[in-house]
Amino acid sequence: MNTQQSFFERNRAVIIFAIIALLMPLWFPLIGGYQGLDTKIMIMCILVVGFDLLLGYTGYLSFGHAAFFGIAAYTTGIMLKDFSGQVIPAIVVAVVLSTLVSVVIGLLTLKRTGIYFSILTLAFAEMFHAMAMAMLQEWTGGENGLTGMMTPMLGSIKMQGAVVFYFSAIIAIVMFYLAKRIERSPVGLMMRAIKCNQTRLEYTGINARKYKLLTFIISAFYAAIAGALMVVYEPFVGHEFLGWHQSGEFVLMSVIGGVGTLVGPMLGAGFMLYFENVLSADIGEHWLLFLGIIFMAVVIFMPGGFMEAISRLQARFNNK
């Protein structure tokens, strides 16, 4: 059915995202942004796109994605510290390890749905957090965080400043493109079917568990890439990367932007980081209060997040 559409038509969202992302160093400083924050936004975009495949499409709310984010970050950190400053082997090892962990956690948690699934994933993430803080302190640096890594290098290029930004932005664009492909694929159809009515899907003879696990792993894969990039961007791993707070932030970003749209969570990630780091300085110590009010307003008046606001505006323009 898509055969009539040209490449450009099919990938309009990806191309628009690519343009906005690659030009970010030009326009972001105009609204009070700065180098470093744009990189972080790109990294979070990768994570929330993967998160949305699980939450928005399959309907599973994971409260433990910090586990995959953090495990990848720690692995990258340890690789950069003890193995070599080259980022590619570090990222590959980190993503593979973190994805393997997700297979195990996925098998154990996906037996349950709804709130039970959320709590199970939360419990696993907290378990890793506790391990990083206590048992594995020798490796993770515990409360002080993991420090003392070599300068991350890509070949002979130092991964600093604009280089990291474009590196992350290109990966973000590729990952967004892949997510769009998944959305249109038969797997994407299965995801939506699981969200819609899992029991009915199983009655048609389809093994829903297989698809649930696949989605879970894909989404952990996205989180792992983001976690690894986070350390390439700044050679430091804090124990907070594994904490429930971090998991909660992923959920907030997704909900505020609009789940099930892929673009929405990215908007949410950008907004949250912008608010937390730019507007908070102007608001002062009460910035969390304002963020809370905005979040409540979105949930009450626009359950579809920013994306709902955009589509409402579009509808109004079209009516005129």
Place this chain on the structure above:
Amino acid sequence: MTDVKSDKTASGWSRRDVLKGASVGAVGAATPMFFTKNAWAEEAIGNYPVKGSEVVFGFNVPQTGAYADEGADELRAYKLAVKHLNGGGGMLDTLKPSKLTGNGVLGKKVTYVTGDTQTNADASRTSARRMIERDKVIMVTGGSSSGIAIAQQYLCHELGIIFMCGLTHSNDTTGKDKRRYGFRHFFNAHMTGKALAPVLSNEYGSDRRAFHLTADYNWGHTQQQSMQQFTEAEGWSTAGNILTPLKTTDFSQYLAQVMNSDADVLVLNHYGANMVNSLTNAVNFGMRDMQKNGKNLEIVVPLYSRLMAAGAGSANIDGVLGTSGWNWSLQDDGSKAFVDSFVAEYGFPPSQAAHTCYVQTLLYANACEMAGTFYPPAVIKALEDFEFTGAGNGSTLYRGADHQCIKSMLVMQGNSPSARTSDFDYLKVVQEVDRETANYDPSIFPGELGPYKPA
């Protein structure tokens, strides 16, 4: 020769020659600039050189989260320091040697930006980065826990910005994680152990048996090791040590083990809410009225703060010993000048966190004046091995080997409810431990400061 030359022209070399010539000419023309403009002699590092008539400091403190109270007090101190730097007053009159004029720093008016660390290492780094990249701060200071301080110290070192630590007590900050661009005025766990152990053995005897409860993270571990090392040097023995998870709120199960042991001293290597809860639990168990080995069971809290003492309540901390870096009741000129101006501004006395942050800001500004430039390596050299008085705690040395301030410390005791005269009078100074007793050899800790110029 002519052949070769014509060959070059044919292969397009001449254009490159022209460009080369032009660039050499341009550099030649600009050469006088390098010598006449002094600033050009030192290359740009971090946000040096400072442009315009103002210089910006970055105050990155916890405004939300568990340490928000301490962060708020730190921010008050920073604002006061800026006011004094621009208009005179406070410790500007007592700090010696000092080149501060009360008319800004190096002729530039001091302004500031603030950020929220959220007591989260990642958030603190992002916030510090905002100050450095966007707001062009020349120096970052703040923080109310060691993990956060260390995280920012590494970032600032990479970016060539000097970081003046706020309240951080872990040995690691100026030990294994010390950085050339990081400076700590506050004392550390090792110094606590060194200062406190002789007082404890004087007070309670040299044949005591101690049981440690330790918050299970880096600071707790360093604190426990130091306390064990120095109490054992006094002749004490150690009955045991339990690592308690940071999130523990009920310490009964651990305290029961302490009571079942043969220990007669309980050392609580806890900070903040942990300490408030463990001490309150211990008091509720009647441990302070207990007899062990024919002696009174004693409780020790190595690191004290006024906010923690207030949290635990004066009935619970009555007589309990611990250490502090500074207290508002000190009577030296520097402390009095600071406390008076702080009270005049805000209506209540400052905490030790406020003191260390205030002093750090002044010391940085003074180092710039002494160096005659904001060029970071020169400022670092001015701070290293800087010896000063008039900032509280007597004569103080900013040790060059590890960027740790060596100064006298205070052994504090909880005030009983009846002896307390105000809401800020929870602790009284029992003894001022002099600088030589608190001093130690920096080489006992691993770690390297790193280069003067960031890679």
